[in-house]
Amino acid sequence: MSAEFPASDSLPVAGTAYGLGIGPGEPDLITLKAYNILQKADVIAYPALEDGVSLARQIVDPHIPEGRIEIAIRIEMGKPADPIYDAAAIEIGKHLADGKTVAVLCEGDPFFYGSFMYLFGRLAEAGHPVKTVPGVSSMMACAAQLGAPLAAKNDVLQVIPGPLDADRLREQLAKTDAAAIIKLGRHFAKVRGVINELGLTDRARYIERATLETQKMVPLGDLPADAKAPYFSMILIHRRGDAWR
Ligand SMILES: C[S@@+](CC[C@H](N)C(=O)[O-])C[C@H]1O[C@@H](n2cnc3c(N)ncnc32)[C@H](O)[C@@H]1O
Known part of the structure; x- marks a missing residue:
């Protein structure tokens, strides 16, 4: 040193x-x-x-x-x-x-x-x-737990708060390469709806309470339609499915 x-x-x-x-x-x-x-x-x-x-x-x-x-x-x-x-x-x-x-x-x-x-x-x-x-940060921990690198090369990575209204969510998600959507909680159904509309569900991963004993993680599309999300949850999306592709 x-x-x-x-x-x-x-x-x-x-x-x-x-x-x-x-x-x-x-x-x-x-x-x-x-x-x-x-x-x-x-x-x-x-x-x-x-x-x-x-x-x-x-x-x-x-x-x-x-x-x-x-x-x-x-x-x-x-x-x-x-x-x-x-x-x-x-x-x-x-x-x-x-x-x-x-x-x-x-x-x-x-x-x-x-x-x-x-x-x-x-x-x-x-x-x-x-x-x-x-x-x-939880964003780093969620990526590590999911085995989902956040961004590579010249990717633009956005952090998108779930409480944004549907129009703003759509606008942000439509133009980004990769996104971490935070603060889901009671906004989960709205966020899922926008992801579906944009055809991104098969590239979205859901995780809650990352690194805690109660952690749960699944591909977003595997959750039941009426699934609820706690506040300590996040969705990671990459437009190419995986950042390394
Ligand atoms: C107000 S922000 C605080 C973020 C915190 N300062 C950080 O660096 O992770 C709270 C949001 O972070 C995310 N978050 C925090 N801890 C988390 C965890 N263990 N698992 C999943 N998401 C988490 C959730 O989206 C939650 O709504």
């Missing part, structure tokens, strides 16, 4: 917040850097449902040392999220001002559609040191 190579900053610095990418589900898919910071952080914060259940907290459960201060940031469905992030940033900011280190758990990668960015903006604007540790 060259002498100029920057020294590792895997040891957390007092008064700093870290957005830790913790991977898509399997506890082993955390980076060494995120693991090391998690071991030393004084405070661990994570997004949670109203009842306190948190996928991010569950993913790293085997790695959390005892006796840490924990902050569950409870996102209430149907309520504006801004006041929740405002309050969480104030609570985290108080710990930072006391010289504590705070790890904010982020499923997958923090800056890939991750809610951590809302805290990142607030904490940085309030003048707190805040760093982001990248993680294994």
